[in-house]
Amino acid sequence: MAQNLDRWLGGRRILEVQTPDEKFQGVGLDAVVGSTVRRAWRRAKYAVVDLDCGRSLVFHYRMTGKTVLDPEGLRRARLRIVVEPFAVVSFEDVRRFGEVWCMPTAELSDFFDRKSLGPEPWPDVRGGPWWAEALAGLRGPIKTVMMRQERVAGVGNIIASEALFLAGIDPRVSAVNLDDEQWSRLAQGVRTVIDRTLDAESGDEIAYVNAGGEGSFLVYGHAGEPCPRCGDEIVRIVQASRGTFYCPSCVG
DNA sequence: AGGACTGTTCCGCG
């Protein structure tokens, strides 16, 4: 999403900001009208748009939010940004959990400090020892431990299931019981999932946030279907109130 | 009709 924002908005001047969702009124978005976008980037699950007026927009998409380019209809938009050369970026979000902030760029570091976010697992290459240290002392099941944002930022429910499947690790095993080889495979698994997802989502359309968008995932959302590795049935369990998908046969 | 849902935050129990 951040890469899209950078491609769509970088170097363009904001002509107008519309907030059809009253929840986004009072955010102070009018302050950026007339300024030009420097770049867009990402921290954890937040997308940040820096402007040359010294302010930044911060987006969090939560569960169902997405930014789309030149939408067909206006109905779904919670927020619209009109830029020149002419383009419209629309923030759409069925469940309306998503959030937007407008703040001085200089205050971003304080903003993120308050969120208590751990280091990024990507794009820097992180190996098994890095992961073992980042999650040290956490005794819960590895799948829920991987999602602890204050230890490692950005791994959510989809990436956790997918990475553990690639690594051949049982999501129920306690994090303290992983050996060096498993930490190494987990590190590679996370990296592979993110790389593959970004490859699959490199265009203007973000497929996986749409209905039926599980298509690019190996196990997530595929309970009852054959495992792509061994053909046995993928199962769904619940951990910490979240669905976990894995292949019992592949984690022995 | 009822369950499930990619995220975060808070409360409360054990």
Next chain:
DNA sequence: GCGCGGAACAGTCC
């Protein structure tokens, strides 16, 4: 301290 259930936010899809 920690894990985790549940609730809340809110709406759609199957």
